[in-house]
Amino acid sequence: MVGIVGYGSYLPRYRIKVEDIANQWGRDPDVIKKGLLVNEKTVPGTDEDTITISVEAGRNALKRAGINPKLIGSVYVGSESHPYAVKPSGTVVAEALGITPEVHIADFEFACKAGTEAMWVVYNEVKSGELQYGLAIGTDTSQGAPGGALEYTASAGGTAFIFGKENLVAEVIETYSYTTDTPDFWRREGAYYPRHGGRFTGEPAYFKHVYNAGIGVLKKANLKPQDFTYAVFHMPNGKFPQTIGKKLGFTKKQLVPGWIVPYMGNTYSGSSPTGLSATFDVSKPGDLILIVSFGSGAGSDAFVFKVTERIDEVRDLAPKLKEMLDENKIYLDYGKYAKFREKIIMNE
Amino acid sequence: MSSPKIWRQRIERYRLLGQKCKDCGKVLFPKRLVCSECGGREFDKEPMPEVGKIITYTTVYFGPKFLEQDIPYILAIIELKNGVRITTQVVDTEPKEVKAGKEVKFVFRKLKDEGKTGVIIYGYKAQLC
Structure with missing residues (x-):
């Protein structure tokens, strides 16, 4: 059996409400909120980035795994906001977590599914017997241009998973990946903000890939939506995961624990992994959980997990996602938000 | 550096x-x-230890350039349970929230970057529990 032995998330404490962004740009807040089904989003502190979030999420995963960090053989950080263009995020993360030096490290990038890319590779490395444990992290301090549609949702946070073969919290039952060349969202080298293809990001991109990955993994695992307790789909906004969940045959109830986007926005590479973390927090032994990511460009990774009895032992060893969503929040106005996200041009 | x-x-x-x-x-x-x-x-x-308590602190209104975005920020002396004292920034808070005796935990943060093209330095800071 191969699966997750420890999981952990991290969210910044700062928030901005969607109405504060809408008011800034002369838009109707109620129309925006109803359209996106997002109320507020997380904002990274001035001293937070993909590396700091990865370290905090990784520490929480280690607390739940209860293993010697030196036994981790791979560290992969999936993100589209790595602080360096050249120099890996993973080296800082692995050093901070006490994993170095006998470890293989790489940074992954595949728009919003870089996190599940990392999970996919680590899972297969452990399954092949090459590693005893591997660490996969999905995280972002997402970019969205001022006044653009993404500014309402682009948020910060991340989740780490340690894969192994013993003392599992959740076993991997099946995996499936579906990928085509679809230019729905991109950021060119040197560009500060990403661009997207408007409505083209929906049907031929998100819905096509998530649907086919979902159908594919259900068929491969010989399971039906009714067999699952919970399902998590990538959350670019509140509506997309609900729409695709319904199309695949899942009920709203099955999506509830992992449908975190109204309260924290879209954490890009951290989105579906953090939804999975929130779902583990409330799951019971024996629960089947489906997760399907989506990365523009475009592709989806699907995993079917079966939760083990160890979930009850480890759940409280690190902060749960609901606590991070609800506690110690600090709200920013748009001016402070613009300063925090370095949207104001300063003299060098 | x-x-x-x-x-x-x-x-x-x-x-x-x-x-x-x-x-x-x-x-x-x-x-x-x-x-x-x-x-x-x-x-x-x-x-x-991962937690400690604030012994004393000051609010900084004129700091170095790399902390300009954080002004006003808190610099505090933290005492750990083993008696070790550490001077560091207390983050994610307003100055009015900080008091001597309050418990803090250590968090991993960017300490400094040497401009937009320079190396980024990471390390610990403190956050109110």
Whole structure:
């Protein structure tokens, strides 16, 4: 059996409400909120980035795994906001977590599914017997241009998973990946903000890939939506995961624990992994959980997990996602938000 | 700060890892070549506690350029449960929230970057519990 032995998330404490962004740009807040089904989003502190979030999420995963960090053989950080263009995020993360030096490290990038890319590779490395444990992290301090549609949702946070073969919290039952060349969202080298293809990001991109990955993994695992307790789909906004969940045959109830986007926005590479973390927090032994990511460009990774009895032992060893969503929040106005996200041009 | 110095100090900054004198048991952070208590020169590695309490603090209104975005920010002396005292920034809070005696935990943060094209230095800061 191969699966997750420890999981952990991290969210910044700062928030901005969607109405504060809408008011800034002369838009109707109620129309925006109803359209996106997002109320507020997380904002990274001035001293937070993909590396700091990865370290905090990784520490929480280690607390739940209860293993010697030196036994981790791979560290992969999936993100589209790595602080360096050249120099890996993973080296800082692995050093901070006490994993170095006998470890293989790489940074992954595949728009919003870089996190599940990392999970996919680590899972297969452990399954092949090459590693005893591997660490996969999905995280972002997402970019969205001022006044653009993404500014309402682009948020910060991340989740780490340690894969192994013993003392599992959740076993991997099946995996499936579906990928085509679809230019729905991109950021060119040197560009500060990403661009997207408007409505083209929906049907031929998100819905096509998530649907086919979902159908594919259900068929491969010989399971039906009714067999699952919970399902998590990538959350670019509140509506997309609900729409695709319904199309695949899942009920709203099955999506509830992992449908975190109204309260924290879209954490890009951290989105579906953090939804999975929130779902583990409330799951019971024996629960089947489906997760399907989506990365523009475009592709989806699907995993079917079966939760083990160890979930009850480890759940409280690190902060749960609901606590991070609800506690110690600090709200920013748009001016402070613009300063925090370095949207104001300063003299060098 | 030069890259070699950043690199030499990375373990204690990243992991809050100190040392314990093999002769007298004094816990030291940051690490030293000679024990300040007994002059001993042999040490074991000693992880620092993840939480501490604020002994005293000040609000900084004129800081270095790399902390301009944070002004006003809090600089505090934190006492750990093992008696070690650490001076660091208290983040994610307004100055009015900070009081002597309040409990803090250590978090991993960017300490400094050497401009938009320079190296980024990471390490510990404190956050109110």
